[in-house]
Amino acid sequence: MITKIAQESDISNNNYCGTGPGIFQTLDKEQVQLVHTSRFEVDFKAGETIIKQGSALTHVIYLVNGKAKVLLEDSSNQDILLQILQQPDVIIGPGFNKDFRHYCSVVAIEDTKACFVDVNIFKNFVETNSQFALDLIVLLNSGYIKLYDKLKSLTNKHMNGRLADTLLYLSDDIYKNLEFETTLSRLDIANMSSMTKESVIRTLKNFKEDGIIDTQGDSFRILKKDVLLDISKKG
Amino acid sequence: MITKIAQESDISNNNYCGTGPGIFQTLDKEQVQLVHTSRFEVDFKAGETIIKQGSALTHVIYLVNGKAKVLLEDSSNQDILLQILQQPDVIIGPGFNKDFRHYCSVVAIEDTKACFVDVNIFKNFVETNSQFALDLIVLLNSGYIKLYDKLKSLTNKHMNGRLADTLLYLSDDIYKNLEFETTLSRLDIANMSSMTKESVIRTLKNFKEDGIIDTQGDSFRILKKDVLLDISKKG
DNA sequence: ATTTCATAATGACATATATCAATATATTTT
């Protein structure tokens, strides 16, 4: 049985440099077959590293299930948590066709099944399928726009605004619910928001006292999304 | 007479999402001719806006001479100055083939001549020339890597480190000299370094007192690059 | 059940950085 690579409904706005699987839609039968014969799956436990920054980019990876965090590691400083990946996100990475190195690490935050496709096969699709190339460019561009937003959030906003952005991102884009339970630690949330874990805890407490959110351990509930949006806007 | 679009030696590492002109190298004669018949040049005075964020992306633009700053504008907050563009940089922008809007503004910081190429012609090259498409992807990826570095600099480093990064960028990548005179204001430098202009002035003064740099108005001279690199590293 | 360990929470304090107001210096306009 051939597993579907992606469905119409799977198209994701979320991507690590790379892309959601819309990219696979334009492949012809033969190309799809090529992916299926060469690909292999790997199971990762929560906490395990799927991609290590600096390592060779040999495969394009897409997530079958589970969730992973994308980290910009920075030797002496704290990591920057760029985004959360989940099915149907595809991981391409900016080293693609450049120096074939990884510029981020990707670490499972839940038990995660990932599917590996030889990067040369992927490259071949770009060369032989112009719609595939255009789609890839669009998805790279989408990632750019998101990075711009991240840059704006992290450099122009104060802690309240940055944490609001993180909470809204988790609620809107990742868990798709006003109420969610996360496997992210307070440190992860801090690294997403460019704060210390202590500041995350304090700011969450403030939000809680103001009735904007409710938290209990790893459970979050957004009570006043409008206020959160307002905090995000005001910075 | 047909002006050369780009020379071998012109290949730039600097790009606004888009790319240096290495991208034009793989065009065949016919394609080059197509660019030349459709393109037009515009002269901008220092301070004039070449591209306004939010406007329609109708042309790919490359700089013939002069310099321009790329700004991420953010209604209420201060602008983020992402990078400086100069010949032979090409401006494509992440709205390309997506929503055809501009996500940054580009403003001349010197008198600047820019050349406009219809974006549909550019798109056609991506569709009909797979090497062109691959080159574009590589250049988009290069931009990604630079944005990652920018993100690391702005979010993980303190003022000293951020300003050191800005000074090294201007010296190494833009003016290509330890001594340079810039048309950037202190506010521009502040927007590049995510600081206030007052903090820029104070930090420059400190650097000067420590004999790391010398400044006189718009003239800068880096006296101890090793120390500046060290400050950049330490954050 | 008890110990061990990781994570979370709190408080006191230090520090980086912004803000505001005032003045100085250029640069342009009249």
Place this chain on the structure above:
DNA sequence: AAAATATATTGATATATGTCATTATGAAAT
């Protein structure tokens, strides 16, 4: 040359945020 305007500089002060030490809580291991 004088006035007007933009930019640069400085100082005093406020504020946001990080650091460090301590305790609490919960999960995993024995």
